Amino acid sequence: MSRGDTELVAEAVGELLRGRCTQETVAAAERTGWAPELWAGLAEGGFPWISVPEERGGVGGTVAEACAVLEQVGRYAAPLPVAETGLLAGWMSASAGLDVPAGPVTTAPTARSVDAPATVTVQRTSSGWAASGRAARVPWAREASRVVLLADSPDGLQVISLDPATAHIEPGVNLAGEPRDTVHLDDVAVDAVAEAPAGVDHDALLLRGALSRAALIAGAAGRVLDITVTYTNERRQFGRPVARFQAVAAHLVKLAEQTEAVRMAARVAAANGGTASGPWFLDVAAAKTVASEAAGLVAAAAHQATGAMGMTREYELGQLTRRLWSWREEYGGELLWSTRLGAALADAGADALWPAIARGAVA
Template sequence: MSAADSVVEVREAVADLLADHVTPAVLEAAERDGWAPTVWEPLHASGVTTVGVPETAGGAGGSVAEACAVLEEAGAAAAPVPVAETGLLAGRLLAAAGLTLPDGPLTTGRGTVTVHDGALTGRLERVAWASAAARLVVLADGPDGEPVVVVVDPAACTITPGRNLAGEPREAVELDAVVPDVTAAARPAAGDALARRGALARAALIAGAARRVREVTVAYTGERVQFGRPVSRFPAVADHLVRLAEQAEMAAMAARAAAVAAGEQDEPAALDVAAAAAVASEAAGLVAAAAHQATGAMGVTREFSLGVLTRRLWSWRDEWGAERAWATRLGHTLAAGGPDALWPTLSRGVGVRG
């Protein structure tokens, strides 16, 4: 089986699994309770949550492209569980440090954490599903200033509740002399690698959600009739549908190109991720706007699934770096290569490894 066929197979299998477990009632309960065990348990049992993490570390194996295929479908279903955090982020951070994944949901985040006398002190902001995680995987500054990967029990931390616009938990984690379960040396530039994976994960989620927004909007405008014809045939609505389709496809192409370029068990490149994150973040806003324009008041009702998806688009585009930050980094990376490298880099789609 080719790599491309494997990605398609993963995407189809995950889509079928999510269709059986992510329902409007489950999404409503998850937004209220902050956790969806009936979604997490079958996904985790099937190995979906650790695709992209080497089997030697306790993951399901597979490439970054396959991990992002999982996330596309999670985004399309608005799956309210930390699939990205458990696998592509925390899972690969542990694997790179030579550590084995603990069982259960994992998460990680960004902040300033230091190790002193074997204990951790610091704070992480907007950590996804911190209170629901079995363990937090934290990148900290060791006693010698070198980065270390530590595994922490959330029960030992002070967690301040918070949510993003979509109702997904994004919580502050305070570590005050917390003794970690495990500590291991991190790879050089582990923080940059984690940021790239975080941005790529959000780009893949956005690509999946944008695709589903397009499908929902096209179906609704094709069924809604005014003045004897479907509203999708009115020029103003048709313009919104075209813009929506263009942006959804651009987000998917950018995210998939960055994931495929990472290669088998490799890390996504700086240039590829910067492009994918900038394109997906911009597309998220444009897709949401076009969909709501095309559907009118119906788009903001609880009876229609559009709002569930667009609130996630608005939330995810600002996580792990917003459009401006990644567009700036993209420009700096291209400029650093010099004028002679600009066109060959763009025309061949070759990422600059960072």
């Protein structure tokens, strides 16, 4: 993977979404939960399956390229399970030797944690395998062709794939109006089961999920910065653009600082995730900590700079900031990841601190 490849992927996805994912498209999806025409455009180019091996139904590529796609998805608030289809559910399926289903696929954490209060179990029956339990806050479960989950069994941790039509789906949404459904499983037949290989477990899914949200936040923050700068330069008071007033300029500076910080952290974590072992813990923990903190600061600064206009439904800003507020908590917020990051650095000892910091910067 080269930097040029990643930039080409981002440019292609950005061009596609720029013309199709309008403010009206996002608003309509918040009412219906889904944008099938937009999904068809991305699927035609294979973008949701980047980083999934071709032999398992993906299109190949790297984690960095997949995160470049997610940056653009976040930038345009595209209401689609792109992260789940490839980087998360696609990765679990392919790693376990299962083919990645066609169409949108979704997943969510199933360990007892801050993200999911219930577990999923699977057991053999006379006719195959059956799953029980509950998966909470599953993105677009009602629209997915398959739900891929980690499930406990007497034989160990399993990767399971099931048809959501066979489960009871309790609709739900996050603050941004994106579907976050609860999937209730009561001895539901499972289409495919495979033992989770080394490196595929609850912690690895949480890590990849955190990376996906950091990339989405980086994209949304970049768009928030652009539209806020444009607005404050076009809006005039007392004969000059409001961007030239000291108080407004201070908000723009904070916006630029936080946007660049989360963008850099997310891209470093994605670039260092291209190894066989997957995303590196310290990189992702740092990226999600920075991203979750920046999400709130970016949203606050943008709304301060745009004033009442930024609060209206007619303005794009609200669609983006509601996503920032939602994504900052998914797969663990700032508190979770900063605590884990601090504990890991403390356990490694003082001599390992600088090499850990320098590794990410050099890579």
